[in-house]
Amino acid sequence: MTDPHIVRAFAPTGVLRASINLGNPILANRGPDGQPVGVSIDLAQAFAERLGVALELVVFDAAGKSVEAVADERADIGFFAIDPVRGAQIAFTDGYVHIEGAYLVRDASPLRDNAEVDRAGTRVTVGKGSAYDLYLTRELKQAEIVRAPTSPTVVKTFLEQGLDVAAGVKQQLEADAGRHPGLRLLPGRFMVIRQAMGCPKSRGEAAARVLGDFVEAMKAQCFVADALRRHGIEGASVAPATII
Known part of the structure; x- marks a missing residue:
């Protein structure tokens, strides 16, 4: 140059x-x-x-x-x-x-599909200001968004506050699920x-x-x-x- x-x-x-x-x-x-x-x-x-x-x-x-x-x-x-x-x-x-965006839930969660997340009473945590935050803020009409300080703290916030869904980078959520028994990813992705x-x-x-x-x-x-x-x-x- x-x-x-x-x-x-x-x-x-x-x-x-x-x-x-x-x-x-x-x-x-x-x-x-x-x-x-x-x-x-x-x-x-x-x-x-x-x-x-x-x-x-x-x-x-x-x-x-x-x-x-x-x-x-x-x-x-x-x-x-x-x-x-x-x-x-x-x-x-x-x-x-x-990069794929995915949802993480507890094994006992009734949620089985990405389309089931946007329901009244469902609390979804995302990293504040992340692409997932911006996207879900536009797309979710009934579920409540709870913002974690950063994307790496999403699962920690999800567990500590007893929330329903964690949203973020699929690979990060997979790694977190491996460290915390009793968690699973919903199949597929909710965004690319x-x-x-x-x-x-x-x-x-x-x-x-x-x-x-x-x-x-x-x-x-x-x-x-x-x-x-x-x-x-x-x-x-x-x-x-x-x-x-």
Whole structure:
């Protein structure tokens, strides 16, 4: 990347500040040394190299905080689920990874199907500000939403408060169910989340196009697929290429 205008648009402070959400284990985790590792970190590093600038990771424990950092321009890029509410301030690329959202219940729950969740008296817990929170806030008409502080604390909140359903990343819920006997996932999924990169809309349409082209190149070159494999991520799929 040699266009100085594009470089300044993405790195006005001289470094590329990437907002990283550790609340989604498919995209980012802490490695053995405590440092963030994952698909989103790999993509951030590759984009910084393309711009020819240093990378600074701005790390958060919840999606909502990560989104706010980019919307407020405390970070230059981020990794988010595409959502129209977030799109008011953030320019999204197309998706690079698709992730399934699932429901978790107790073994004794009468719920057997995703379609049965939206009923009066059912309390569903989600991570505050997560893609699941935004989606279910729009879609659930009768069930009550109870917001946990972060996505990783959803099952803890679900158990401590005696709630009816926990909603979130399928793989995270499966892992939590393995640690807590007496829980099961409802079959299938209630949504597919398109994980994308994004930057503040104020950086301009040219910058947004450059970021979008970068994501498409990373998918086409198998960078995303290789990163998922390298980090041992299962249950997520590379998003299809965008036809322009």
